[in-house]
Amino acid sequence: MSFRIERAVRFDEIDAAGLVFFPRFLAYCHEAMEDFFGGVDGGYVGLIRDKRVGFPAVHLTTDFRAPLRYGDVAAITLVVTKVGTTSCTFRYEISRAWDGFVVAVAEHVCVCTDLDAMAKLPLPDDVRALLTRHLVTA
Template sequence: MAFRADLKVCFSDIDHAGIVYYPRFLHYFHVALEELFSSELGIDYPTVLNKYRVGFPTVHLETDFRHPLRYGDLIQVEVSVLDIGQTSVTWGYTTYKRGEPEIVVVSGHNVTVCLNMDTFRKTELPEWLRQRLTDYQKKYA
C-alpha cells in the first residue's frame, strides 16, 4: 500500500452545509505530499525548498468528489507517483475515511513542474530526487 497521511477534518475546513469545503481537499493533498517527502523520500519538504531551492508549483489539477466529509472525520490521503518527467511530476491522491478503506471519498491528481526557487524558471528534476521518486513508484507499483 502506498503512503497514507492521517488527517482530521477541522472546523475551519467545513462550509455552511456542514461538509468539507471542496478547495480544502487540495490542501489535504498538499499536506499529504509534504508528509510523503519526510516519511518515504527521506527528506523534509522545507529542506527541498530552502536548502536545495527546488519548488513544485501545480500546473494542472483534476479532482473527483464522491462522498462528503464532516467536521471531526478522520481521513487518510494516499499519495502515489503517477509519472516522472524531465521537469515534471504527476502525483495521484486517493482520500478515504479512516476505517472505511474501500470507500473512496475524493480522488485526484496534479502535475507539478520542477522550479528553481531563485530564478522561478522551470528546471530539470534533480537526479537525487528523481531516484527517490522512482524507488517509491516501483515500491508501490
C-alpha cells in the same frame, strides 16, 4: 509503493454547508506530498527553504465522490504515476479512515522549479529516486 497519511478533519475546515470545503481536499493532498518528501534528506522544508526548489502545480484533476465532515479522519494515499525530466504526476486517493470509502481522487502534475528564477529545473537525483520508488503503472 504508496505513501499514506491520516489526519482528522479540523474544526475550522468546515464550510457554511457543514462539509469540508472542496479546495481543502487539495490542501490535504498537499500535506501528504509535504510528508512524502520527507523521503529525501531535509524533506520538503529543505527543498523549499534551503534549496529554493519548489513543485508548483500545472495541472489538477479531481473527482469528488462524497463529502467529508467534522468527525471524519481523512486517509490520503499518494502514488506517483509519471516521472518526467522536469515534472512528475501524483495521484491521491482520499478516503474516510473508518470505512475506507474513497471520497475523492486527484491527479496533480507538478513542475520542478527554481523558486528564485521561476524556471523549470530537472528533477534532483534524490527526488527522482524517491518518485521512482513510488511509481505505479496503470
